[in-house]
Amino acid sequence: MTDPTERDIERLLSTGEPPAPPPELAKRIKREIPDGLRLDRAALEAIARNRIARHVPAYRQFVLLAALLFVTIALGTFGLRALIEQKAEEERQAAMIEALERETSEGKEHAERAAPEEQHDTLQPGQVAPLPAGTLRSTGDVDRARRGSSANASVPAPDRREDHPLTVTVTSTSGEALAGVMLRLTRLDPPTAERWTGVTAADGSARLARPRPGLYRLDAAMPGFKPGVVLSLRVQAGRPSRVALTLEPEAPADTPLR
Amino acid sequence: MAVRWGAVDASTDEHSDIRLLEALAGGARGAAEALVDRTYSKVFALLCRLSGGDRDLAADLTQDTYRRAWASLGAFRGEASLSTWLYRIAYNTYLNHVRRPHRVVPLEAEDVERIGDGRRGADEEIADRQLERRLRRAVLDLPEELRATVVARYWAETPVTEIARLDGISEVAVRKRLRRATALLAAAVGGEHR
Numbered sequence: 001m002t003d004p005t006e007r008d009i010e011r012l013l014s015t016g017e018p019p020a021p022p023p024e025l026a027k028r029i030k031r032e033i034p035d036g037l038r039l040d041r042a043a044l045e046a047i048a049r050n051r052i053a054r055h056v057p058a059y060r061q062f063v064l065l066a067a068l069l070f071v072t073i074a075l076g077t078f079g080l081r082a083l084i085e086q087k088a089e090e091e092r093q094a095a096m097i098e099a100l101e102r103e104t105s106e107g108k109e110h111a112e113r114a115a116p117e118e119q120h121d122t123l124q125p126g127q128v129a130p131l132p133a134g135t136l137r138s139t140g141d142v143d144r145a146r147r148g149s150s151a152n153a154s155v156p157a158p159d160r161r162e163d164h165p166l167t168v169t170v171t172s173t174s175g176e177a178l179a180g181v182m183l184r185l186t187r188l189d190p191p192t193a194e195r196w197t198g199v200t201a202a203d204g205s206a207r208l209a210r211p212r213p214g215l216y217r218l219d220a221a222m223p224g225f226k227p228g229v230v231l232s233l234r235v236q237a238g239r240p241s242r243v244a245l246t247l248e249p250e251a252p253a254d255t256p257l258r
Numbered sequence: 259m260a261v262r263w264g265a266v267d268a269s270t271d272e273h274s275d276i277r278l279l280e281a282l283a284g285g286a287r288g289a290a291e292a293l294v295d296r297t298y299s300k301v302f303a304l305l306c307r308l309s310g311g312d313r314d315l316a317a318d319l320t321q322d323t324y325r326r327a328w329a330s331l332g333a334f335r336g337e338a339s340l341s342t343w344l345y346r347i348a349y350n351t352y353l354n355h356v357r358r359p360h361r362v363v364p365l366e367a368e369d370v371e372r373i374g375d376g377r378r379g380a381d382e383e384i385a386d387r388q389l390e391r392r393l394r395r396a397v398l399d400l401p402e403e404l405r406a407t408v409v410a411r412y413w414a415e416t417p418v419t420e421i422a423r424l425d426g427i428s429e430v431a432v433r434k435r436l437r438r439a440t441a442l443l444a445a446a447v448g449g450e451h452r
Contacts, residue, residue, distance in 0.1 A: 003448030004389075006440040012393055013412035013443075018303035025317050026298050029324045033290045039282040040332050047279060047336030 095190075166208040166241040170200050170220055170228070173248050177204030181222045181247065188215040188232070213237040218245070226250045275340050282331065294324065297341050300414065301348045307413045308352045310394055319355060323348040338424040345414035346424060349406060356398075389447065396446035404439040411436060 004012070170181040179202045187194035200206045218230040225247040235241045281289030301323055306316035326347050334343055397408055403425075410416040410424075411432075418436075422429045 004444050006437070006444050009393070009440045009443045009447065010412075012390065013397075013408065013440075016390075018300070019306045019311070019313065019316075021299050021302035021320070022313065022317055025302060025320060026294060029294050029298055029321055030291050032321065032325060032328075033287060033294075034328050035287075036285065037282070037287065037290055037328055037331070038285040039279060039334075041283055043332050043334065044279055044283045047334065048276075050336040051276075 164210065164238060164240045166211040166235055166243070168200070168206045168208075168218065168220075169242070169244045170204045170206075170222075171244065171246050172225070173246055177202070178222060178225070178247060179204060181206075181220050181225075181245075184219040185211075185233075186217045186219070187212075188217055211235045211241065218243060220245050220247060222247060224250060275336075278340060279334075279336075290328070293340060293344075297344050298324075300341070301344060304345055304348050304409070304414045305352055307394070308349070308398075308409065310391065315355075319348070319351050322355075323351045326351060337426070338420050342410075342414075342416050342420045342424055345410060345416060346406075349409055349414070392447050393443065396443045399446065400439055400442060404435055404442070407432060407435040408439045408443075 166185075168183055168185075170178045170183075172178055177200075179200055181200040181204070183196075183198050183200065183206050185196040185208065196208060198206050213235050216230075216233040216235060218233050220228040226249075228245045228247050230243055230245065233241075233243060278289050278293055281292075298320060302316055302320045305319045305323070306313060309315045309319070323344065327344055330347070334340070337343075338346075397405060399405075400408060407421060407425075410421050411418065416424075418429050418432050422432045425432070
């Protein structure tokens, strides 16, 4: 006979029908129940407390687990948001750095401070107001305008007496200086929302005191004249820029500059 | 505040225990009787196994058990169910019985051997009974904490969770005890056989 294994032992311990008690045993036991048998109220309360305490660990574990899960999800969400925002911020900064590097490589001297009168969105007559950031410098190298029937632009030799402004002069085909011409100067590189607007003075000119080097587009409009545009106006660092536009008279319809 | 006692549920779940206890707090005798009805068969079966099949001894010890239970009812704190508490009292009642030095312990049924009649079935039956007796002796020879755990688990059919609560240990610890105990029992029974 082989030695019993542990499984055999477990089986042996568990097998067998439980022996039935003698028929009168229950009665004999009940006969001996003391009169006035009573469980103390304080004992009952202690039992109730123990019962609650018994369930507390499981309940506590559940609450701890739920709290841990909540904190993990919350931290994860915040962390993810922070990461996304950080990424976006890094991309924005990278784009700004790239733009600045490009401007630097064009040889601009970057002046941050702008004259108070040049910070207006609406230009004063005779003046093109810059955006709050930066200035332009020009050499006067300007591409010829393409749009507009008779608008053409030429850039005279740089005026070294000026403090590197951009000067726009608008005349009619008859050579008359046009006052009140609406001008819009738009930065092209990079294409941003940087924009200057204004109107020409009595002598048909407008100035941007400190334009930033780069590429611009200049639009000109006046009621009674066909709109004029300089599609590619390059402002070089360290040099004043001048551009002259000629507007062709038009039949009655106004073309407001938007 | 008096507790109203109605028909007591015979199930063994916790709510049933609570109803019984509340009824006992109100001094309802019927609650005590319901507790007896619910538990006495198992108490007797446990004591019968412990005493090696001595039914008379088991019956006496069962009555003893309930006397002790009524006397110590106030000390019950709900660490385990009422049934488990009773089985532990029954177990201790048996131990107290065998440890009484002046008491004459009657010849156990296992000491009376039957002589087989040569039939294969009868011989096997005898061998099985001998094995059961050896096993029982080995259980009683176990270290106290292992013995109590084995008796509670296999003879009183107490769930591991209840044993853990009663002894104030983890379920893992209870299972460890059971594994150690069965290993010792296997060695003891196998060694005896050799």
